[in-house]
Amino acid sequence: MENRLRSLRSERGWSQADLGAVLGVSRQAVNAIETGKHDPSLFLAFKIAAAFGLPIEEIFDAQIGKTGET
């Protein structure tokens, strides 16, 4: 699942550790989400959306319909 987490975080001048502290997860978890190595749970995705004040679909792109995956 692709996401815009890194660019959104950079726009706000936050480090991975800063965002991790806001979300209550480790810096490694933030890094893994940004690099596409970890898809966050629904609960964490909502927390990320709330942290940036954006709808989930503006941060994450599940590419449904683009690759044939459902």
Place this chain on the structure above:
Amino acid sequence: MTNGASLIRPVLIGLGLALLGVATGYGTVSWVASLDADRSSVNFADLGAVILAAALGGLGVIIFILSLFPGSAGRRSREAPPAAGPDQLSFQRLQAGALVLAGLMLALPLAASPGGSEPDRVVALAAMAGVIACFLVQTALNWTLWRRSDEFLRRLIAETGSLCFWILQAALFLWAAAERLGLAPAADAWSGVVVMMTVYLLASSFINVRNGAGAAV
């Protein structure tokens, strides 16, 4: 230009690796020195246990040393996050404690029966009591680590467990079949534990590196 602060981490890592080397070397030499003169009692499970115990203990010491320097402990990627918070530091110290105890648990039976000799009953009971004490404390630390882990670290722990189970059950089945057919010698529990711990360490390292999690054990 490299400043003094940026040198702290590589120096600490070098120091930790040196400590690990010293511990491994000392443990191996002590163990070899305890063998019979004709070296007929060389046991590869014991040699593996010595190396594993030194590796686990040394890794724990490295993580603990790094946790003493918050400015360097949080720097694990090309990003430059600020110093690790107190939660992360205490988490790292818990990890260090669990690793050191795992090393101690492996080292105690070896220390109580050098060269594979039959230990005195009192020594054996004292060593077993020590193993059980380490096991109980380590179990509590592992439980605390699990509870304090976020969803990403829990996923890595679960994946490591799954990978280990898949590898070890396959190996155990194949060995048992070969043993049943008289094609392999009977396996003992100590050798099994050494193989299991080795596989766990390798699987954990592989999964953590693959997911960019650094030292998340």
